[in-house]
Amino acid sequence: MGCHYAGQMPVTVLLVDDEPLVRAGLRAVLEAQPDIEVVGEAADGAAVIPLVRQLRPDVVAMDVRMPLLDGIEATRAVLRTVEDPPKILVVTTFENDEYVYEALRAGADGFLLKRARPAEIVNAIRLVAEGDSLLFPAAVRALAAEYGNGSARTALAEAALTEREAAVLRLMARGLSNAEIAGKLIVGTETVKTHVSAVLAKLGARDRTQAVIAAYESGFVAPS
The missing domain is CATH 3.40.50.2300 (Response regulator)
Structure with missing residues (x-):
């Protein structure tokens, strides 16, 4: 599509x-x-x-x-x-x-x-x-804190993200776009896209929203 x-x-x-x-x-x-x-x-x-x-x-x-x-x-x-x-x-x-x-x-x-x-x-x-960006990340954080059931903890623990993939996931959770993440990490946008794809694959997530929910529910990223 x-x-x-x-x-x-x-x-x-x-x-x-x-x-x-x-x-x-x-x-x-x-x-x-x-x-x-x-x-x-x-x-x-x-x-x-x-x-x-x-x-x-x-x-x-x-x-x-x-x-x-x-x-x-x-x-x-x-x-x-x-x-x-x-x-x-x-x-x-x-x-x-x-x-x-x-x-x-x-x-x-x-x-x-x-x-x-x-x-x-x-x-x-x-x-x-x-x-390539997350809609209303602040609201997702609040919802995860209130309604998250912790079921993502094991999946994220077993995902074995690399240090760079973990950094990308944290920035995704803040709602940054691929271009913004690239600027923060001083890498190319295509490199960020590769890392995002790897994060989604390892977490079994359909998209960024699913990955970020898993990050909050697992405690990998703090909702505060």
Whole structure:
């Protein structure tokens, strides 16, 4: 599926929310951007898989709480059954919601508050589509401290990260992009990408969000 950048195809988005006004608001904000295209809408998580297969969006903006199938189960279903799945951005009312944390643990790539300003909404879609930075790391830290269950401790202990990979994971946990990590470590961006890929592989993590959650839950990085 790949990521999109300036001058290339727009980032395509599927909106999933049981409130028509929320979908309309998100659509208006996103379609005002030349590099983002809303390709479809759904009112419940139960409709997500057929639409993802039909429309092949880059990003799904997914409400957490929906009547038939909530965003957590819909996220799990997409990642389990769709080949080359889209990025999933959870849309929520409260950032300290246990549902949000469960959605992130299920494989969502980040989350967006419904009260976010238009510029924040657009930035969130672009950031998640590019996939080389972590969305709202401070909030992930707080959620991990409150809801983390410690199950990642063994996995990270057994991962045998090198010293450089450990340094990269710590910087990922702070929300730094690949370019920012490269600047901190005084290495090339491609080198950072190689280290990030190694970290994800060793942790069995789908993406940066999963790796950072494991880092916090294991105690490798302190939530404070």
